Amino acid sequence: MKEFFDPDWGPATLGVRAAEPRGENGEHSAAISLTSSYVFRNAAEAAARFSGAQDGYIYSRFSNPTVEAFERRLAAMEGGASCVATASGMAAVLSLCLTVLKAGDHILSSRGLFGSTINLFNNYLTKFGISVSYVDQTDLAAWEAGLRPNTRLLFAETPTNPLVELADIAALADIAHRHGALLAVDNCFLTPVLQQPLKLGADFVVHSATKYIDGQGRCVGGAIVGDAQRVGKDVFGFMRTAGPCLSPFNAWVFLKGLETLSVRMKAHCANAQGLAEWLSEQVAVRRVHYPGLREHPQHALAQRQQAGFGAVLAFEVEGGREEAWRVIDATRLLSITANLGDARSTITHPATTTHGRISAEARAQAGIGENLLRIAVGLEDLKDLQADLARGLSG
Ligand SMILES: Cc1ncc(COP(=O)(O)O)c(C=O)c1O
Structure with a gap:
């Protein structure tokens, strides 16, 4: 894996050049690492990989060079330290919620959400003691008034579907943080080329890579981007255990999608x-x-x-x-x-x-x-x- 890239490069350069995977054969265009598992030279190496004492790949549910290349490139474009790729956009929303929320917590969300996200919040998360309420996307006073003592996550999609109403990301981040809550923004309508929510104060970006990142309607996938602890360790820990992982083939299509x-x-x-x-x-x-x-x-x-x-x-x-x-x-x-x-x-x-x-x-x-x-x-x-x-x- 070629490590060098400059985080100050523009989004076009990062999309083409950040985290270029380079295999042993020096492929100029990334090769696909289509394997479910990796072999070790001996028992000691296997033990060292599993214990974490040695870096390296083990099993593609949680570590794969092609998936990792897509994650690193998208993280660079969003300005985040870490990215975890998922099987779909909905798997990204689910993985984020199951990582940061627990029974008794409350989600405060914009009303203008994708239907499956509303369905997930209302009909599934509520089964586990997580409550949710909705406010108008554009009404900052309503967001403020909607906070409850147990509000842990603010969630917005901006612009909304279909009326393209915007959330003021910096203002929502401020409301969330003053309350000790976190802000997640679904950035799939604009992509990091047009909007970088983390730079405006959001804690998480979620993506349906199925949309513009693919760009030609071929593959389903998603991602969560954020900091090294909450995403790199916590969301990753959920993902490697629960398993809503992205396939290496789809990761390769998305990696190519980021280039254009x-x-x-x-x-x-x-x-x-x-x-x-x-x-x-x-x-x-x-x-x-x-x-x-x-x-x-x-x-x-x-x-x-x-x-x-x-x-x-x-x-x-x-x-x-x-x-x-x-x-x-x-x-x-x-x-x-x-x-x-x-x-x-x-x-x-x-x-x-x-x-x-x-x-x-x-x-x-x-x-x-x-x-x-x-x-x-x-x-x-x-x-x-x-x-x-x-x-x-x-x-
Ligand atoms: C804004 C938004 N978020 C999330 C999703 C879910 O993504 P996926 O279909 O990849 O699960 C969609 C899908 O249409 C969407 O439009």
Whole structure:
């Protein structure tokens, strides 16, 4: 493993060059270490590895050179001392919670979370005596008021899905730390190229690497990044015991994904900005939600804490479900799917897909109407995306 990299390098350089794994054969592009276990030269070496007296690989549930290369590179890009890779984004959230929380603890979370994270918190963590309550992402007074004596973890996803509302990470870190709690930020919408929550005071970053880190919709995986004790020792200790580990093959795909992440995110953002501006001009569109638009209520915060506005946008059409579905059904290029972070643009109707299982009342409270559509803008030519949407908007 080549050790040298400069933490002050920019995100593009770190993505290409940090923690380059170099095998015995000097491969320029990382080789994949596709093995479940490692052999030792003799019994003494085996004993030394198992006792920790000697560094080296033992078993791929907890140590593998390809997985380690991905972890080190992502840690460098996020500005964290340690990273633990996991089998999925949800495995990252679960591993973090089961490491830092115990029965009797409370999670204070933003309401605007990915549905499976809400499901995990409400229906599984509560079985083990962990309580959870939710506040509005943008309302700092509500976060402050929502703290309880046993609040141990604040959790936010920024920007949110689908309305791209932001959390003020530095302010939330301050609220958490004044209370003796920890802040975790799900950074999968922006990636370390556009936002580095640890540098703004967050204690943990969680990722679904399935999204932009892969970037082409191939593999499922995740990661937790943070300091050497809480992540490098504590989360790692949970992971090696419980076993929600990342496969070396997927780690290799993600390692390669990090090499192009910076250039892809810039292209995603440029397309999303162009599409948001174009949508704002369409008579059939009532409102566009995108932090890159000057009228977005948190445009200034986005400029302050992000290096780009991201590639997810939502818009409201004039009318209701019928008019929204007409836009979807008229597309020939955009993929009708709820996934995001792919080179291919995707379009979805949140009220009947990603948010279809929550009550109509909760949806209304969250601002997710029947006329709302979400696009995760991909890497196609902007004019082709516009033409694809124009058909359904002009009818
Ligand atoms: C914001 C966010 N966090 C976490 C996840 C879960 O990631 P995974 O599907 O890799 O488990 C997703 C998946 O869509 C997501 O959008």
